[in-house]
Amino acid sequence: xxxxxxxxxxxxxxxxxxxxxxxxxxxxxxxxxxxxxxxxxxxxxxxxxxxxxxxxxxxxxxxxxxxxxxxxxxxxxxxxxxxxxxxxxxxxxxxxxxxxxxxxxxxxxxxxxxxxxxxxxxxxxxxxxxxxxxxxxxxxxxxxxxxxxxxxxxxxxxxxxxxxxxxxxxxxxxxxxxxxxxxxxxxxxxxxxxxxxxxxxxxxxxxxxxxxxxxxxxxxxxxxxxxxxxxxxxxxxxxxxxxxxxxxxxxxxxxxxxxxxxxxxxxxxxxxxxxxxxxxxxxxxxxxxxxxxxxxxxxxxxxxxxxxxxxxxxxxxxxxxxxxxxxxxxxxxxxxxxxxxxxxxxxxxxxxxxxxxx
Amino acid sequence: xxxxxxxxxxxxxxxxxxxxxxxxxxxxxxxxxxxxxxxxxxxxxxxxxxxxxxxxxxxxxxxxxxxxxxxxxxxxxxxxxxxxxxxxxxxxxxxxxxxxxxxxxxxxxxxxxxxxxxxxxxxxxxxxxxxxxxxxxxxxxxxxxxxxxxxxxxxxxxxxxxxxxxxxxxxxxxxxxxxxxxxxxxxxxxxxxxxxxxxxxxxxxxxxxxxxxxxxxxxxxxxxxxxxxxxxxxxxxxxxxxxxxxxxxxxxxxxxxxxxxxxxxxxxxxxxxxxxxxxxxxxxxxxxxxxxxxxxxxxxxxxxxxxxxxxxxxxxxxxxxxxxxxxxxxxxxxxxxxxxxxxxxxxxxxxxxxxxxx
Numbered sequence: 001x002x003x004x005x006x007x008x009x010x011x012x013x014x015x016x017x018x019x020x021x022x023x024x025x026x027x028x029x030x031x032x033x034x035x036x037x038x039x040x041x042x043x044x045x046x047x048x049x050x051x052x053x054x055x056x057x058x059x060x061x062x063x064x065x066x067x068x069x070x071x072x073x074x075x076x077x078x079x080x081x082x083x084x085x086x087x088x089x090x091x092x093x094x095x096x097x098x099x100x101x102x103x104x105x106x107x108x109x110x111x112x113x114x115x116x117x118x119x120x121x122x123x124x125x126x127x128x129x130x131x132x133x134x135x136x137x138x139x140x141x142x143x144x145x146x147x148x149x150x151x152x153x154x155x156x157x158x159x160x161x162x163x164x165x166x167x168x169x170x171x172x173x174x175x176x177x178x179x180x181x182x183x184x185x186x187x188x189x190x191x192x193x194x195x196x197x198x199x200x201x202x203x204x205x206x207x208x209x210x211x212x213x214x215x216x217x218x219x220x221x222x223x224x225x226x227x228x229x230x231x232x233x234x235x236x237x238x239x240x241x242x243x244x245x246x247x248x249x250x251x252x253x254x255x256x257x258x259x260x261x262x263x264x265x266x267x268x269x270x271x272x273x274x275x276x277x278x279x280x281x282x283x284x285x286x287x288x289x290x291x292x293x294x295x296x297x298x299x300x301x302x303x304x305x306x307x308x309x310x311x312x313x314x315x316x317x318x319x320x321x322x323x324x325x326x327x328x329x330x331x332x333x334x335x336x337x338x339x340x341x342x343x344x345x346x347x348x349x350x351x352x353x354x355x356x357x358x
Numbered sequence: 359x360x361x362x363x364x365x366x367x368x369x370x371x372x373x374x375x376x377x378x379x380x381x382x383x384x385x386x387x388x389x390x391x392x393x394x395x396x397x398x399x400x401x402x403x404x405x406x407x408x409x410x411x412x413x414x415x416x417x418x419x420x421x422x423x424x425x426x427x428x429x430x431x432x433x434x435x436x437x438x439x440x441x442x443x444x445x446x447x448x449x450x451x452x453x454x455x456x457x458x459x460x461x462x463x464x465x466x467x468x469x470x471x472x473x474x475x476x477x478x479x480x481x482x483x484x485x486x487x488x489x490x491x492x493x494x495x496x497x498x499x500x501x502x503x504x505x506x507x508x509x510x511x512x513x514x515x516x517x518x519x520x521x522x523x524x525x526x527x528x529x530x531x532x533x534x535x536x537x538x539x540x541x542x543x544x545x546x547x548x549x550x551x552x553x554x555x556x557x558x559x560x561x562x563x564x565x566x567x568x569x570x571x572x573x574x575x576x577x578x579x580x581x582x583x584x585x586x587x588x589x590x591x592x593x594x595x596x597x598x599x600x601x602x603x604x605x606x607x608x609x610x611x612x613x614x615x616x617x618x619x620x621x622x623x624x625x626x627x628x629x630x631x632x633x634x635x636x637x638x639x640x641x642x643x644x645x646x647x648x649x650x651x652x653x654x655x656x657x658x659x660x661x662x663x664x665x666x667x668x669x670x671x672x673x674x675x676x677x678x679x680x681x682x683x684x685x686x687x688x689x690x691x692x693x694x695x696x697x698x699x700x701x702x703x704x705x706x707x708x709x710x711x712x713x714x715x716x
Contacts, residue, residue: 150673150676151670181589232539232584235535242521289609305513
C-alpha cells in the first residue's frame with residue numbers, strides 16, 4: 001500500500017516540522033530541501049521517511065535546532081567546521097559552501113566537519129559544486145554497522161562517498177554509494193518481502209556468512225564492498241576506513257565504533273573520543289586544471305562512449321552514474337512521491353503532534 | 359623454481375639498465391628505487407619483473423628516457439604536469455613533490471598529470487607525503503581491461519587508488535588497491551598453477567560469468583570491485599571511472615578505451631583524445647586541519663582498536679592497511695627478494711644485451 005504526495009506537499013510539511021522544533025526559517029528551508037532531495041532521487045531510505053527520526057534526535061537533545069556554525073581552523077584551501085550539534089542537513093550545505101568558496105580562491109577547497117549529525121544523501125552536497133563548474137566530493141561517517149574483513153565486531157558505518165563531475169551537453173556524472181556491498185535499506189526491503197539476501201551482504205554475530213536480511217538485529221553486521229576477502233572486501237574495508245578518517249580524525253569528530261547512532265533510543269557509545277559525527281567535503285575548480293570547455297568536451301565523449309558500450313546479453317545499456325536519479329526526479333516531480341503506508345502514517349502522527357497539516 | 363637476489367643487486371641492476379637506455383643519473387636512480395619498492399612490498403607483478411616491459415616501451419619510442427617535466431598550468435593548490443612521455447616511475451615522484459610543495463603553502467596540493475606512462479605501484483607515491491606529516495593520495499588510469507557493469511566491452515583500466523595516512527606511534531595507514539575484484543597478477547598466478555578463478559573476477563568476451571583465469575587473452579574482461587550488480591560492481595565501476603576522470607580528463611591525457619597499452623607489441627588505440635596516460639596526486643597537510651599531535655593520537659587509537667577487534671573463527675586478526683607490506687619489506691631487506699625463474703632469466707637476457715651484470 002502506497003500513498004502518493006506531491007514534492008511541494010512533503011517539502012512544506014518537512015519545513016514546517018523543522019520550524020516547529022526551533023530551526024530558523026533559513027535552516028528549516030535548507031533542511032527540508034536537502035531531506036526531500038533523497039525522495040526525488042529515489043533514495044527513499046534517506047528522505048522524508050527519516051523525518052521523525054531527526055525529530056527524536058532533537059527530543060533526545062542530540063540535535064541542536066539553532067546551531068552556530070563556525071570555521072574553527074583554516075588555510076587557503078582547507079577548513080574545519082564545527083557543526084555545533086546541528087542537523088547534518090544544515091551543517092553539510094554550509095560546509096560544502098566553505099569548500100566552494102575556498103576553491104574559488106585557491107583552486108580547491110577541503111572541509112572536514114566535527115560535531116554534526118546525519119546529513120541525508122551525500123550526492124546532493126557534492127552536486128552543489130556543479131553550478132560553479134567545480135567537481136564536488138562529499139563523504140560522511142556513520143554509526144558502526146559494518147564489520148571489517150576478518151572481524152566479527154561492527155567498527156565502521158556504511159560511510160558513503162559521492163563525487164559529482166560536470167559535463168558539457170551531457171548531464172553531470174554523479175556517483176553516490178555506500179562503501180558496503182549493499183545498503184541497509186535494501187536489507188529492510190528484503191525483510192518486508194520475507195526474502196533471502198544474496199551471499200556477501202551480511203554476516204552473523206559470530207562472523208559467519210549469512211543470507212538472513214534481519215541479521216543486523218541479531219548482532220550481525222553488514223559487509224564491506226566485496227563481501228569477503230576472496231572478492232575484495234579488504235578494499236571495501238579500506239574505502240570505509242578512509243572515509244572515517246577523513247571525516248572524523250581530520251576534524252575531531254567520533255570515529256569507528258564511537259560514532260553516535262542514528263536511532264535516538266540507542267545509547268551513546270562510552271568514552272567517545274570526539275564530537276558528534278564527521279563529514280568531509282571537497283570542491284575542485286575545473287579551470288584550476290584545464291579550460292572548462294576542453295574538460296567538458298572530454299567528459300561528453302567519455303559519457304557517450306560508455307553509454308553506447310556493447311552490453312552483455314539481457315542488459316539494455318551501461319548506466320552513467322547519476323542518470324537513473326535524474327529520470328527518477330523528473331518522474332516524481334511530475335507524478336508525485338509514493339510513500340509506504342507506514343511512512344505516511346508516521347508523518348501524519350508527527351503532523352498531529354506538532355499541529356502541521358500534511 | 360625461484361632464485362633469490364638482494365635488494366641492492368636488483369636496485370643497481372635496474373638503475374644501470376635505466377642509465378643504458380639514456381636516463382639521467384638522477385632519473386635512473388629514482389626509477390629503479392620506485393620500481394623496486396614494489397618487490398620490497400610484495401607486489402611482485404609491478405616490480406623488477408616489468409623492467410624489460412619498460413625497456414620495450416622505450417624501444418617502441420613510447421617512452422622518452424630524457425623527458426623535460428613541466429608544470430603547464432597551476433593555481434595555489436593545483437597543477438597540471440606534462441610528463442613529456444617520460445617513465446611514469448620518474449614523472450610520478452616529480453608530480454607528487456609538486457603536490458607536497460603546494461600543500462606546504464596552501465594546505466593541500468592536487469596535481470593531475472598528462473603524457474605519462476605506467477608509474478609502478480601507487481602506494482609508494484602516496485607515501486612520499488608521510489615524511490612531511492601529510493596525507494598522500496595517488497591514482498592512475500591504465501589500459502582498458504575492465505568491463506563496466508552490464509558491458510561486454512573493456513573500457514576501464516584496473517585504475518588503482520592509494521591513500522597514505524600518518525599515525526603517531528603506530529605505522530602509517532597505507533591503502534593501495536586496484537578498483538577491480540582481483541588484480542591481473544592474481545589471475546596470472548592461477549593460470550600458472552592451472553587453477554580456476556572464483557566467481558566475480560572475470561567474464562567472457564560475451565560478458566558471461568567465467569572462472570577461467572585466462573579469459574582476458576580470449577577477449578574477456580576483468581570485473582569491477584563487487585563482481586556483479588547484485589554484489590555492488592556498479593560501485594567498483596564508479597570508482598574506476600572517478601580515477602579515470604581525475605587522472606586523464608582533468609589533465610588532458612587519454613581515458614577509457616583510449617589509454618595506451620603497457621605491452622609494447624599491442625598497437626595504440628585509434629583517434630586518441632589526449633596525451634599518454636594520466637595520474638592524479640594529492641597531499642593534505644595534517645596541520646591544515648588539526649594539530650598534528652591530536653590527529654596522530656586519534657590515528658593510533660583508531661589503529662589499535664581495529665587491530666584488536668574480535669575476529670571471526672579461523673582468522674588471526676584484522677589487518678591494518680600497510681602492515682603486511684612493512685613486514686614483507688623487512689623480510690625481503692633481510693633475506694632477499696625471490697624471483698621466478700622466468701623473471702630472472704628475462705633479467706639476465708636484458709643484462710646480456712645491455713652489458714649489465716645482474
